[in-house]
Amino acid sequence: MSNVIEIKNIIRDFKLGTEIVHVLKGIDLNIERGDYVAIMGPSGSGKSTLMNLLGCLDTPTAGNYLLNGQDVSKMSDDELADIRNKEIGFVFQTFNLLPRTTALDNVALPMVYAGASKSVRHARAAEVLDNVGLADRMDHRPNQLSGGQRQRVAVGRALVNKPSIILADEPTGNLDSKTGEEIMGLFDEIHKAGNTVIMVTHEEEIADHAHRVIRLRDGLIESDTRNR
Numbered sequence: 626m627s628n629v630i631e632i633k634n635i636i637r638d639f640k641l642g643t644e645i646v647h648v649l650k651g652i653d654l655n656i657e658r659g660d661y662v663a664i665m666g667p668s669g670s671g672k673s674t675l676m677n678l679l680g681c682l683d684t685p686t687a688g689n690y691l692l693n694g695q696d697v698s699k700m701s702d703d704e705l706a707d708i709r710n711k712e713i714g715f716v717f718q719t720f721n722l723l724p725r726t727t728a729l730d731n732v733a734l735p736m737v738y739a740g741a742s743k744s745v746r747h748a749r750a751a752e753v754l755d756n757v758g759l760a761d762r763m764d765h766r767p768n769q770l771s772g773g774q775r776q777r778v779a780v781g782r783a784l785v786n787k788p789s790i791i792l793a794d795e796p797t798g799n800l801d802s803k804t805g806e807e808i809m810g811l812f813d814e815i816h817k818a819g820n821t822v823i824m825v826t827h828e829e830e831i832a833d834h835a836h837r838v839i840r841l842r843d844g845l846i847e848s849d850t851r852n853r
Contacts, residue, residue, distance in 0.1 A: 628691075629821050630656040630791050631677065635688035635698075638830045639673050650687070650844040657809035658789075661816045662823045667843035673794070675841065676819055680792045681705045693789055705843045710738045714783030714791045720796035721774045722767045722782075728754060728774075729763040732781040739786060753781040755809060762812045773804035780811060784820075791815060793824035799832055 637649040648735045656662055677683040678690060681697055684705070690698040696709055714735075715721075722731045729748045731763045733750035741749070754763050757777040767775050776796065782789050793812065797805030813834055816822045824835065832838050833852070 626659050628655045629658040629660075629693060630654065631689075631691040632678075633689045635675075635678060635690060637671075637678065638686045644795075645650060646806070648778070648844055649685070652844075654839070654846065656790075656821065656823065658821055659816075659819055660821055660823075661834070661836040663835035663838045664825045664841065665827065665829075665832055671844040672825050672841050676792065676794055677725075678821075679790075679805070679823060680715060681709045686746055710735055711786060712789045714786065715786040716779050716783045716791065716793040716796045719793040720767070720772075720779045720786045720799070722775060722778055724748060724767050727764050728770065728778045728781075730761060731772070731778050732766070732785050734782060737807075744766045749785055750781070753785050753840040754778070754843065756784070757781045771804070772800050773807055776800060776804075776808050780808070780834070784815065790821040790823055793822065795826055796824060797826075805831070815835065 632652055632654040635649055635652045635798045639646045648738060652675065664672050666676060667722065674683070680683055685698050688698065689696055692708065693714060695828065700708065719747060729747060729750050732753055733746040736746040736749060754760055757780050759774060759777050760783070762770060762774060768777070796812070797808055802807060812822055826832055831838060836853050837849070837851050
């Protein structure tokens with residue numbers, strides 16, 4: 626299988642006053658297309674920083690990051706924004722939906738940035754909402770939806786541009802355990818459909834859904850194991 630992500634000796638430092646904080650201390654990581662990965666680690670281990678780098682929300686202090694063979698570690702902010710929209714689907718703990726906008730328009734939003742026409746956007750968003758089990762909720766706004774339904778809208782939005790990878794940051798963090806399991810079932814289906822899924826979680830039972838678990842400690846990979 627080909628690698629969708631190749632990271633070589635990634636270092637990320639942050640300046641705090643006169644101090645330099647070394648958050649990531651030289652990470653090497655390859656992720657194959659179609660893999661299902663959980664990133665775990667205690668608070669301060671660097672997992673959120675790594676997630677931001679993987680999602681092209683941040684650039685490394687040193688090292689190289691190839692996403693689909695493109696070196697994104699040296700790209701400008703505009704180039705990164707373009708890559709994010711085309712290649713990466715994000716799912717956040719807090720859903721990050723536009724409150725006054727219907728589920729359909731929330732899902733279609735990344736296609737606005739991609740320049741798709743309204744009819745194409747709405748057709749694709751409707752298809753995706755159907756796939757995530759919300760065909761009957763397309764015209765509802767976030768405040769008319771349950772937490773689990775909101776997260777399904779967020780998952781639909783992540784899928785709409787057919788990205789190379791789905792990045793999920795604590796995707797069940799704001800949900801009760803039953804709804805969380807339903808959302809993880811949805812991620813399992815998304816992975817089975819051929820998507821590469823990478824999630825950050827601190828919950829072992831959520832990580833159990835992944836096929837590979839990467840544990841960080843003090844800015845380094847402590848272990849990298851396959852569940853199956």
